[in-house]
Amino acid sequence: MTMTEAAPQGPESAPDVVPDDVAVATPEFEAAAERAKSRRGFLIALPAYAYLLIFFAVPLVIVMIYSFGTRNRFGETELSGWNLDAYRKLTEPLVRDILFRSLWLALLTTVICLVVAYPFAYFLATRGPTTRNVMLVFVMIPFWSNFLVRNFAWRVLLGNDGPFSRFTEAIGLGETRILFTPTAVVLGLVYGFLPFMILPLYASIERIDLGLVEASRDLYASGWQTFRRVLLPLSMPGVIAGSILVFVPSLGAYVTPEILGGAKTTLMGSYIVTQFLTARNWPVGASLSFTLTVIMLFATILYFRKGGRTL
Amino acid sequence: MTDLADTDTSDSRPSSAADAATPAVGITGITKRFGDVVAVDDITLDIANGEFFAMLGPSGCGKTTTLRMIAGLEFPTEGSLTIFGQEVGTLPPNKRPVNTVFQNYALFPHLNINDNVGFGLKMQKVPKREISTRVGQALEMVRLGNMGLRKPTQLSGGQQQRIALARALVNRPKVLLLDEPLGALDLKLRVEMQGELKELQRNLGITFVFVTHDQEEALTMSDRIAVMDAGQLLQVDPPEAIYERPVNRFVADFIGQTNLLEGTVESADTVCLANGARIPLSTELATGTAVAVILRPERATIGPRGQAPSGRSAVDGVISEVTYLGNAVVYQVALDWMQIDVREENRPDADRHDVGSEVTVSWDDRAVALVTG
Numbered sequence: 001m002t003m004t005e006a007a008p009q010g011p012e013s014a015p016d017v018v019p020d021d022v023a024v025a026t027p028e029f030e031a032a033a034e035r036a037k038s039r040r041g042f043l044i045a046l047p048a049y050a051y052l053l054i055f056f057a058v059p060l061v062i063v064m065i066y067s068f069g070t071r072n073r074f075g076e077t078e079l080s081g082w083n084l085d086a087y088r089k090l091t092e093p094l095v096r097d098i099l100f101r102s103l104w105l106a107l108l109t110t111v112i113c114l115v116v117a118y119p120f121a122y123f124l125a126t127r128g129p130t131t132r133n134v135m136l137v138f139v140m141i142p143f144w145s146n147f148l149v150r151n152f153a154w155r156v157l158l159g160n161d162g163p164f165s166r167f168t169e170a171i172g173l174g175e176t177r178i179l180f181t182p183t184a185v186v187l188g189l190v191y192g193f194l195p196f197m198i199l200p201l202y203a204s205i206e207r208i209d210l211g212l213v214e215a216s217r218d219l220y221a222s223g224w225q226t227f228r229r230v231l232l233p234l235s236m237p238g239v240i241a242g243s244i245l246v247f248v249p250s251l252g253a254y255v256t257p258e259i260l261g262g263a264k265t266t267l268m269g270s271y272i273v274t275q276f277l278t279a280r281n282w283p284v285g286a287s288l289s290f291t292l293t294v295i296m297l298f299a300t301i302l303y304f305r306k307g308g309r310t311l
Numbered sequence: 312m313t314d315l316a317d318t319d320t321s322d323s324r325p326s327s328a329a330d331a332a333t334p335a336v337g338i339t340g341i342t343k344r345f346g347d348v349v350a351v352d353d354i355t356l357d358i359a360n361g362e363f364f365a366m367l368g369p370s371g372c373g374k375t376t377t378l379r380m381i382a383g384l385e386f387p388t389e390g391s392l393t394i395f396g397q398e399v400g401t402l403p404p405n406k407r408p409v410n411t412v413f414q415n416y417a418l419f420p421h422l423n424i425n426d427n428v429g430f431g432l433k434m435q436k437v438p439k440r441e442i443s444t445r446v447g448q449a450l451e452m453v454r455l456g457n458m459g460l461r462k463p464t465q466l467s468g469g470q471q472q473r474i475a476l477a478r479a480l481v482n483r484p485k486v487l488l489l490d491e492p493l494g495a496l497d498l499k500l501r502v503e504m505q506g507e508l509k510e511l512q513r514n515l516g517i518t519f520v521f522v523t524h525d526q527e528e529a530l531t532m533s534d535r536i537a538v539m540d541a542g543q544l545l546q547v548d549p550p551e552a553i554y555e556r557p558v559n560r561f562v563a564d565f566i567g568q569t570n571l572l573e574g575t576v577e578s579a580d581t582v583c584l585a586n587g588a589r590i591p592l593s594t595e596l597a598t599g600t601a602v603a604v605i606l607r608p609e610r611a612t613i614g615p616r617g618q619a620p621s622g623r624s625a626v627d628g629v630i631s632e633v634t635y636l637g638n639a640v641v642y643q644v645a646l647d648w649m650q651i652d653v654r655e656e657n658r659p660d661a662d663r664h665d666v667g668s669e670v671t672v673s674w675d676d677r678a679v680a681l682v683t684g
Contacts, residue, residue: 214384215417217404219431219482229430233421 060293067287075280086287095271095288102268103295105182105257106250109189113197113246114239116190121201121238122231126210136202139195147192151259154188155179158260180262188256193249197242204238205231240303248296268292333396335360335486335518336381341390343376350376352542353390358486358520360395363512365521365529368539369565374522377539378488381520382411395485405434410479411488415495416471418463424450424474425459431482449481452511469500476511486518493528505532526566530554538562559682563605570611570651571603571682582681585648590624591676602681608654610678613642613664619673630668644672 042049068082089095124135142150156162158179168176178184208231216226232239254269261267268288275285334357343351351373358364366374379385380392383404392400399407410431418427425446426433432442450456453473463471472492479487492508493501509532512519523529529536530550537547538561546558557563560571574584582592582604596602619625631650632643635657642653642664653672655661664670 209415209417211413211415211417212419214404215411215413215419216430218382218384218409218411219478220405220434221430222405222434225434229434230419 060290063286063289063293066282067290069283069286071281071283077282086281086283087291089284089287090291098266098268098271099291101182101265102251105186105189105267106247106253108186109193109250110197110243110247112186112190113194114243117194117197117201117242118239121198121205124198124202125205125208139198142191142195148255148259150192151188151256154184154191154260158184158187179260180264182261182265184260185257185265185267188260189250189253192256193246196245196249200241200245201235201238204235204241208234244300244303247299251296252292333360334358334393335362335395336520337391337393337396338377338381339391339393341377341380341387341392343373343380343385344388349542351380351387354539354542354544356537356544356547358518360518361516363509363519363521363532363534365523365533365536366539367523367526367529367536367565370524371541372539373542374524374537374539375490378411378490378520378522381486382409382488383407384411408485409488410482410484411490412472412475412479412492414491416463416475418471418474418478420463423460423462424455424466427463427474428478428481430478435482445481449477452480453477468495469504472496472504476508480511480515480517484517486520487512489519489521491523492521494523494525501528508532530566538565540565556680557605557682560603563603563680563682568608568652568654570606570608572606572649572651573601573603576600576602584626586626586646588624588626590679592679592681594681596681596683600683602683605680605682606651606674607678608641608652609639609656611651611653611672611674613644613653613655613662613670613672616669616671619671623673623675624679625671625673627669627671630664630666630670633664633666644670646672 257267336358338356628644631645634641
């Protein structure tokens with residue numbers, strides 16, 4: 001780019017002066033250099049591309065193909081004669097309810113995570129480096145033990161004679177029956193996915209110049225207005241990233257609803273597993289999986305575009 | 312330019328400003344501690360309405376902390392702080408009739424220039440139409456009327472500085488606080504902005520409180536200067552008094568270049584310098600007090616050895632270094648007991664001296680001042 005400035009005087013004088021073995025900067029030369037650069041970039045990213053292609057894209061296509069198949073009398077899937085029968089299952093009230101319940105609980109989980117995580121992330125981002133690091137480690141500690149084990153721990157906590165129930169009994173509120181309800185599932189999901197909300201929020205709040213908060217306060221904004229007009233818009237990338245990281249796994253969650261939800265709160269993840277393993281109806285399982293994937297994709301795109309405007 | 316100042320009819324804030332005797336900012340016995348660190352140590356200070364007031368000192372002297380306390384961004388540990396007579400000690404910043412121009416401008420990166428400048432008005436629930444009129448006026452005032460739709464990052468440093476100024480002034484604050492507002496600009500732009508700021512302040516008649524570590528900036532722009540060091544207020548005076556009659560060695564040394572000639576008071580009108588030379592200087596200090604004579608480099612003249620004009624004090628020395636500055640020449644003169652600098656304007660008729668020349672440095676007795684400590 002820098003060499004093009006000298007170009008105008010080129011036509012008359014340059015051809016005589018420039019030796020043959022020196023490359024002259026031309027638009028073609030630059031374009032070639034640009035192509036070489038992007039080729040190098042692709043090579044570096046190749047392992048990740050290959051991995052995603054083999055273990056994500058290909059299986060997804062297989063799922064899609066199976067969703068158009070038919071279950072025969074023996075519980076096998078026939079791929080000849082593609083049809084949309086499996087997708088008709090979605091219109092059944094039972095499946096529809098499960099889908100809406102899953103969407104609702106995932107949304108609820110995301111909102112609760114956001115409300116709980118934001119103040120904490122802000123607090124974290126405004127501490128000194130030592131406090132910050134110690135508290136970040138605290139955020140990670142749950143990951144050190146198995147997810148399944150932690151969910152069973154919640155079962156004990158929320159059980160009818162567990163500590164939580166004992167406590168409410170002791171203060172005169174009576175025994176609580178939370179376990180095997182949607183409430184228990186949301187509690188478990190929030191617990192499980194909260195760090196995924198905290199970390200991106202922290203990362204984006206930490207980048208905000210806190211002088212802007214002072215400027216806002218100086219310009220007659222109250223604390224709430226400062227949050228609404230300055231902090232929130234500037235931390236939107238973190239809000240979006242965190243929300244997607246919580247919403248997507250919540251929607252397809254299997255372990256937590258299975259352990260804390262009980263039979264009454266079947267969610268999409270459990271229902272799909274049933275279709276594959278118990279009912280041996282692979283086309284229906286595949287069609288539901290694929291539908292869920294598409295919903296997540298659209299939710300993500302929508303969220304990015306909506307957030308993108310405020311960035 | 313004057314639009315902002317006189318169309319003030321819709322302002323709903325109490326107009327206690329009418330009372331001319333009330334200081335714009337009244338600071339009484341203010342102390343600010345951060346843990347064990349005393350940032351501001353018991354200062355008392357009144358800033359008059361309409362004044363261009365500078366707070367000057369090295370970094371860490373407490374000047375910015377004092378400014379932030381006036382803004383409400385810090386609360387004093389002790390003492391009383393009033394703005395036009397109203398106690399504001401622990402009032403949050405959004406409840407104070409002051410606005411700040413921040414050191415790094417702190418423009419909101421997600422808002423365009425119009426929304427940045429209109430932010431304060433929007434927060435005060437000023438009607439939309441009035442906001443756009445006033446934002447337009449404010450941008451005209453800083454001569455950036457056509458930049459309204461740009462984002463702050465698309466502006467140069469000097470332009471951002473003006474937007475920060477417009478964003479504060481559009482609210483018609485009673486006191487404008489400026490925290491080293493010109494620090495990030497290059498020299499030429501800084502000098503230009505100094506002039507503009509001064510003119511703006513004269514036209515608007517708003518009290519400006521200005522924090523700087525640049526003594527030249529403070530001298531050029533201010534009506535009065537407060538010199539601070541280590542949380543203490545050392546001297547509050549107009550620029551001339553600060554320069555001509557500094558209260559102590561620190562102020563003398565911090566403001567401008569200076570030579571401090573050590574000596575002792577010998578009588579009510581004589582000071583004996585360290586080499587035994589006696590110079591006439593009337594003082595009320597007790598005999599025997601250790602003092603320093605302040606001799607500004609531009610107040611002394613250099614002549615051939617032994618040829619000091621009569622009626623002037625003189626000391627002998629040898630030129631040890633010559634620095635050519637273009638508009639002036641600075642000679643470093645080695646005296647028997649110390650080095651001093653003498654600055655001579657670069658006029659065609661001025662004699663030039665070379666390194667090693669034996670000379671006599673002389674000065675008018677009215678040209679020097681005395682400090683203790």
